[in-house]
């Protein structure tokens with residue numbers, strides 16, 4: 012059951028890079044950084060220099076329902092400073108980092124702009140993929156088509172609550188990788204990796220060879236290592252943003268290096 | 278006894294005949310181009326489960342009978358109609374109130390909450406979470422949870438915790454936990470976000486008891502069905518007591534549950550349907566579609582799509598969106614959604630108290646404010662106004678403002 016579906020198009024930039032890394036035995040590391048937060052572009056550069064395989068850039072939204080207190084606070088501060096989607100994308104265009112950049116935001120910013128215009132904006136800023144956590148499979152059609160047409164990979168989320176029949180449909184429609192939600196809950200640091208994290212990743216790797224990355228609740232190097240025993244990689248959000256808020260871009264770089272070393276040591 | 282039977286449809290068969298007049302959304306949860314299910318993937322299976330659970334319960338005569346019984350014996354349904362003789366004479370119209378303020382807990386919110394909590398229990402849930410603005414939905418939720426033995430947590434914006442202190446204490450007295458929400462605008466919108474975040478984490482044993490005809494499918498549909506009792510009763514009562522349908526049906530609109538409840542009884546008549554929004558929360562008035570809280574609907578937002586904060590003297594209407602079925606009714610021209618400002622509302626609040634000896638909730642004072650303004654143009658007409666709640670909760674706030 013790990014054969015690629017005949018209907019999947021050729022892998023895009025993210026999926027190709029992730030497959031290549033996986034074949035070389037490398038666990039994938041994708042930090043999340045809130046766009047527009049003071050020092051964010053330097054944080055992206057520091058994360059890449061420290062060994063990130065891609066970076067997820069949050070475009071702040073007023074009502075981030077999938078985010079816990081840390082990312083909410085970072086988004087709110089960016090919004091209070093007058094950050095807009097286009098201001099974030101203008102800075103993205105100036106970033107020269109050599110790894111795929113992925114936008115994470117909420118669907119109203121896309122809907123308000125219109126799916127085609129938003130997709131074109133992302134593509135022309137050099138973005139490779141997009142994650143919209145409040146746009147589930149059934150509602151994703153119009154956006155996915157626009158993103159496909161603009162050459163953007165739309166990464167869909169799979170959650171621990173999904174019944175077995177749902178996962179193959181998510182895997183079929185996702186591009187780049189599958190975002191395997193680590194726990195029941197919103198973004199934020201936890202003292203342990205939830206049992207659901209490895210359980211869902213295992214259910215996904217059993218039905219697809221599209222890269223599977225665990226995100227939400229992966230909070231330190233040790234948990235990243237644990238998740239990567241089952242999954243192809245991890246997305247780390249709140250633990251990265253907290254370091255940006257407390258110690259600036261250098262603290263982000265130091266943290267990503269620490270996680271990278273732990274993953275490489277496995 | 279027979280009128281009671283007529284007024285609260287107790288069986289699934291009655292429901293089939295109800296279906297003719299209102300939209301029944303399909304699997305995509307749409308009312309025209311509005312509605313849908315824009316929620317995190319984690320919640321999609323829970324929405325499916327709720328949809329199946331509701332449809333099955335609603336078609337089950339036993340569930341309908343149980344709900345009927347608790348609405349009659351506990352909530353005090355049917356609620357009566359009151360003709361406002363003094364205001365009618367002053368305004369040159371015939372003004373009739375549907376007295377949802379006389380329900381147990383003091384507002385229409387109890388209709389929906391009893392339905393949802395009975396359903397949650399039937400589905401094996403042991404805990405409910407709710408958002409609240411004015412605190413009326415929170416109080417109703419805490420009440421139903423106490424009655425039916427479920428745990429209850431209510432999220433309330435920090436601004437509202439302050440201006441509705443009495444209701445906060447009522448909820449606590451009823452055994453609920455109340456959490457003040459400090460994010461965003463610290464009002465109803467943010468309380469919804471926080472309740473959703475809770476539900477994402479607790480979906481196994483918890484039901485999200487949403488307080489209006491909003492949110493992801495099946496909420497807008499389900500909550501409407503639970504509030505149809507307002508419209509069905511009012512229709513029968515108007516015909517029995519006044520010999521016909523009203524010319525105008527007016528209700529205030531926050532999320533739109535009391536309005537859709539009473540509209541549903543008159544959608545197939547010639548009555549004008551008026552949903553009154555606060556000037557600072559005119560989602561329908563601006564007619565700009567957006568997606569928030571699980572639904573595509575008219576939404577107050579800035580030029581980038583960031584959701585704007587609503588501003589209203591009434592906590593229950595301080596919401597930048599509106600239930601998707603109202604967006605639909607507005608888009609096809611079946612209902613109108615005028616706005617009134619806070620000053621007009623405060624005047625109407627005092628007017629109803631002095632003229633009729635009824636202190637209305639600030640929310641319903643919006644409907645009266647519109648009626649007062651419109652009166653010169655509708656002389657001699659019969660106006661049915663949904664008095665969705667009583668004003669005790671607002672007295673302290675109004676006292677401060679009028680000082």
Ligand SMILES: Cc1ncc(COP(=O)(O)O)c(C=O)c1O
Nearest residue numbers: 413489531532533534535593666
């Ligand atoms: C008395 C009363 N009326 C109306 C509302 C607004 O809700 P909806 O528009 O759903 O009826 C509230 C909400 O708190 C309320 O307490």
